[in-house]
Amino acid sequence: MTLSELCIRRPVMTILLTAALVLGGLAAYRQLPVAALPRVDFPVINVSATLPGASPETMAASVASPLEREFSTIAGIDTITSTSSLGNTSITIQFVLERDIDAAAQDVQAAIARTQRRLPAEMTTAPSYRKVNPADQPVLMLALSSPTLTLSALNDFAETAVQPKVATLPGVAQVQIYGAQKYAVRVQVDPNALAVRGIGIDELQRSLAAANANTPVGTLSGARQQLVLAANPQLPDADAFRGLIVAYRNGAPVRLGDVATVLDSVENARTASWHNGTRAIVMAVQRQPDANTVDVVDRVRNLLPTFRAQLPPSAKVDVVNDRSTSIREAVEDVQFTLGLIIALVVLVIFLFLRRLTATMIPALTVPVSLIATAGGMHLMGFSIDNISLMALTLAVGLVVDDAIVMMENIVRYVEEGMPPFEAAIKGSREIGFTIISITVSLVAVFIPILLMGGVVGRVFHSFALVVTMSISASAFVALTLTPMMCARLLTHETHKPKEGWFGRILEGGFSAMHRGYASTLRLALRHRPVMGLVMIATVVGSALLFQAIPKGFFPTEDIGQITVSTEAAPDISFPAMAERQQEAARIVAAHPAVADMTSAVAIGGNSVNTGRMFVVLKPRSERPPAGEVIQQLRRQLSGIPGFAVYMQPIQNLRIGGRSSKSQYQYTIQGLNPEELYVWSGRLERALNDISILQDVTSDLQLNSPQAYVHVDREKAATLGIGVDQVRSTLYSAFGQRQVSTIYTPTNDYQVLIELAPKYQQDDNALSRIYVRSGSGKLVPLDAFASVQRTAGPLTVNHQGQLPAVTVSFNVAPGHSLGEAVDMIRQAEVEMALPPGITTGFAGTAQVFEDAQKSQGLLLLAAVLVIYIVLGVLYESFIHPLTILSGLPSAAIGALATLMVFGQELSVIAIIGILMLIGIVKKNAIMMIDFAIDAQRNQGMSPREAIEQACLLRFRPIMMTTVTAIVGTLPIAVAHGAAAELRQPLGLAVVGGLCVSQILTLYITPVLYLYMEDAGNAVSRLWKRRSAAAPEAPHPVPGAE
Structure with a gap:
């Protein structure tokens, strides 16, 4: 049964x-949870370290390199990249997909601990790590603003009330504050006033640190009671610091206010953020790799009523850049x-x-x-x-x-x-x-x-x-x-019920189709060679189309969000950069397709000549596609002098851990930094000459002006001055040195020392810096040191512990990533790079290049697997080929349809072609299965069997094919959210089915007869050989 x-x-x-x-x-x-894509994130851990005032070269050599060497011993690492800028180092460790991120985090933590003793002693804070991909866009941004509260007050609320609660939510990796304005006491020293009083800036720094100490003082323990000792509390603000006595001269006290301007200020005055043109504190929530975006956003939004209840009435919290909206x-x-x-x-x-x-x-x-x-x-x-x-x-x-x-x-x-x-x-x-x-x-x-x-x-x-x-x-x-x-x-019932007029029309039409198919099928079976040529033409045509069609990776999605990277000259001042950033932001906000915008300068440890904008577009029904909006904005923003703008639509699928201004990345590495910088510049210019590339830019900026202080060691030694003493003095003067910390019940704030701004404008200020000599006298710095103007890199980048430069680019509309990759490789060959220079694509472009190598193999593997399965099911070597005969015609239909609609052969389209392989052979199975059964059990000839099979199975074949086409057509013509992701698959399936449905109804029965003839010929040949073989001699009884 x-x-x-x-x-x-x-x-x-x-x-x-x-x-x-x-x-x-x-x-x-x-x-079931809701997400944009399946969980495909690489396990990524980001390590950050700070040393305020340190140059990019110093950060790379003394911080990044020791950490990278230790990290390289961890198992399961895919790539290590680092970026070192002024006072900051960010190291991104990307692990293989199979690596557990929690176990990897433990290994990273242990490696940081092992490296700690090899890091600079001036690093007051140990490197920290987070399970986050720094190249991933925030899943949600919150903007705090108020017409009455100071930015420092808003920042304090963000740090103490919002950030801790959000950061501990499941799935949240970190909460970054863009344009942070954390309160600090800033001591701006007048070097002339110090010199007149014979005080060195280093001495002032030590005096401040000692005067605002917060150390325990012990307890008093008696026979009956114990008392906790307490001393003077810390100084709370700038007003309290001004009266602080820092030295005595001629018996009179020298107060801090006599030699410096003391301000209630912020830790970093060279960063800012705006929401829709208004200064704001912006919090960017980033998820952990593999965390569900919708779940993370929902958890954060559930806390918003609590945050709003805690804020004063004059302040507000706005939700901006909600990535879950497009997903929903x-x-x-x-x-x-x-x-x-x-x-x-x-x-x-x-x-x-x-x-x-x-x-x-x-x-x-x-x-x-x-x-x-x-x-x-x-x-x-x-x-x-x-x-x-x-x-x-x-x-x-x-x-x-x-x-x-x-x-x-x-x-x-x-x-x-x-x-x-x-x-x-x-x-x-x-x-x-x-x-x-x-x-x-x-x-x-x-x-x-x-x-x-x-x-x-x-x-x-x-x-x-x-x-x-x-x-x-x-x-x-x-x-x-x-x-x-x-x-x-x-x-x-032996008779069909009486049909209405509509039914009679449909049945008449189908009967006419059936009769037409019957007559054309007999014609095709009588002219088998012609159909054989048609089948060969479909094989050749599909191969030619496969070579000709543009190749791509994942279709570029339009999720209604754009990220904008801005860049000015390396020597631009912060006020000038902020002014240009706001000018660009006004142009973007005025575009009719823009609904919301957040802008920031010098965020995430970047230099003051860089900025970011996060643009939210209006619903799709109210605007053109995001690609068109980008092209329009690019033209409008090109008029800002000395200001480069790079735009790309935010994508749900992000591959790689290195941030870049454009969508695709190309990396150049070398052992010799000078040689690397020369050849990377040549390659960047070569890529700029490729017409199909847009927004070509490099993360190497060599023209950052530097003032190199050359200390004459012999003179310094004669005066009893050490180089480390000079470095410490310079750091106190120009490094925004943290000299003390003010602790409060809810937060802690820094006391910073630096020269007054008017003495930081050029290298002439160095002549006003004095260093205490071995004899106790103050010696001007220019007595034993000179200043030279040089230019150096604004950032130093490593990949795999080697110096690296990443050139990023976008592909112009109407062209494919495959074309861009081929042209870049050709330009690379024409340049004849020296042996010490290596190149390679990174991120999405690297995965695309790897996938390209296996596309054809994937399709062949699918066909081979089906052939094996069909051979096992039908106990035949030849009829699986008959069943698969419609595949070339399906491939022609799919590839031609994609080309007609201007689509690339992306990974999504390849999956559609694989679906076609499964769908098309279903029709052939229905025909072949019936024909084989008719031959074996009813004694029909191959011609009678296949003809009857085609005619009897015509109705179910038409029904299944039409339902498949109708079922896929809405995907092919979709225009809703993320429709770009689905369209290539729908077009491939619909186009392939339409073409193969026509040709398969004729090619398959013809090939069936050819295969039957071939099988019979082989059988006859085998029988003749068996009959001609000499009979083996029978043994003679008793021969032994």
Whole structure:
């Protein structure tokens, strides 16, 4: 007894099993998380270190290099990159996908501890690490502003009330404050006043530190009681510091206010942020790798009522740059598309069958299969995202096929006069193997995807498994619920019911199609050589189109957010940079497509000549595509003199840990920094000459002006002055040195010392700096040191512990990443780089280049796996080739459609072609399976068998193909959120099905006859050879 017969005879069992699947799936669906993409983030840890006032070269040599050497001993590292700027070092460690990030974090922490003793003694704060990708965009930004409160007060609220609570939420990696204005007491020293009084700036620094100490003083313990000793509290603000006595001269006290201007200021006055043109404190929330964006945003938003209740009435918290908005919109759009596709598929079935009962039987397969798949998704830990929903959407056109094939076979016997119960048993037994063959061979298409590694494999593992679970569920329903319903719901009728006028038109049209196909099929079978040439032409054509079509990676999404990087000359002052940044921000905010904008200068440890803008666009229905908005803004912003602007749309899929101003990255490395800088400049100019590249820029800025202080060591030694004493004095004068800390119950604030701003404007100020000599006298610095103007790098970058320069670029509209990669490689060859210089793409471009090498292999592997599966199922070497004969025509249709609509052959399109492989061969299986059975069991000739198979299976073939096309068409023409991600797949499937549907109906039967002839010829040859072989001699009894 087959499974179908068991379910036909036991309807209660079948209904209850189906109900259990549905209820379990519904319960699981409610628990599925919502995301943009499957969890594909590389484990990334970012280590940051600060040494205020240290040059980029000093940070790279004394901080970055020791840490990198220690990190390189950790297992499972993919890449290590670092960026060292003025006073800051940021090291990004990207691990392989399989590495557990929590275990990696422990290894990083241990490595930092081991390196601590080799770091500069002046580093008052140890390096810190966070589980965050610094190149990843914030998932949410909060802007604090007030017309009355100071920025320092807002910053204090952000640091003490908001940041700690948000940072401890599950999934949050860090909360950065852009434009931080943390309170500090700033001591701006007048060097002339110090000189007159014979006080060195180093002495002033030590006096300040000693006067504001916060050390324990002990306890008094008596026989009956204990007293805790307390001394004078710390000085709380600038007013208290002004009266501080720092020295005595001629018996009179010298107060701090006599030699310096003491201000209530901020720690870093050279950074700022704005929200829609208003100064604000902006908090950027970044998620941990693999954390769910929607969950993180929801947790932060749940805290907003508490934050708003704590703020004074004059202050407000605005939510800006919510990345979850686009994710929710995309999911809602795909869910609507899914519902639309289900309705269209059911309508197509009804138009073919024109009976409500007959339509309901296969249509019920769709919701049951999809809901059951939700249960499997929950067990596999998947989410509701663009990829999984795209898989479910595509599955709609597939899951109904098995039920259609099953019901059509049963209905055929019912219409011949057989009782529905008997027809269900016979029809299901006859078609059961076909359904299993279709399902197993379709699932086999996705085996290569499941074996794919890297980030692309991670993205599409869920796609392959969701489609596999849907198809498997539909096969189960087709073998159980569908025949049971046919046996119970179909009526025993020998004639079709009377059709209405609409039904007669449809049936007449289909009958005309059937007659036309019958006559053209016989014509094709009579002219087999012509069809053979057509088949060869499809093979050649598909190969040529595959070579000609532009290659891409993931389609560029339009999620309604743009990031803008700005850059001015390295020697620009902070006020000048802030003015230009605001001018650019006003131009951006005035664009009719812009809804919200956040702007900042010198954030994240970057220099004052850099800025960022985070732009939120209006809904898609109210604006042009983001790419057009970027092109329009690029033209408008080009008029700002000495100001470079780089724009790119924010993407849900970000690969790599290095931030760049443009979307794609190309890295040059070398052992010799001078040689590296020369060749990187040449390569950057060569890339600028490539017409299809835009926004070509480098992270190397060599023209940063520097004042090099050359100490004459002999003179200094004669005076009893050490070089370290000189460095310390310079640091106190120009390094914004932290000399003391003011502790409060809620926060701590720094006391900073520096020369007054008017003495920091040029290198002449060095002549006013005095150093205490060994004899106790103050000696002017220019007595034993000189100043030389030089130029050096604004940042020093490493990759894999070697000096590196990263050139980033965007691809011009109408061109593909594949074209750009090829042209860059060609430019590299023409330059003839020396042996010490190595190059390579990074981030997304690197993954694309790796994926390009395996695309053809992936398609061949899918075809080979299907061939093996079909060969096993049909016990034949030749008929799997017959079944696969429609693939070249499908490839032509898919590739041609993509080219007509201006789409690249992206990874998404490749997955669509893999889907085609599974869909197209289903039609051939229905024909070949019937023909083989007719030959073996009914004694038909190959010509009669294949002709009858084609004509009898024409209706289910048309139904399954039309439902597949209708089920995919809304994806191909979608214009909703994240539609760019889905369109290539939809276009490939629709185009491939339309072309292959026409050609396969003729090529497959012709190839079937060719294969039968070839098989018979081989059999005859084998028999002749067997008959001609000499008979082996028989042993003679008793010979031994």
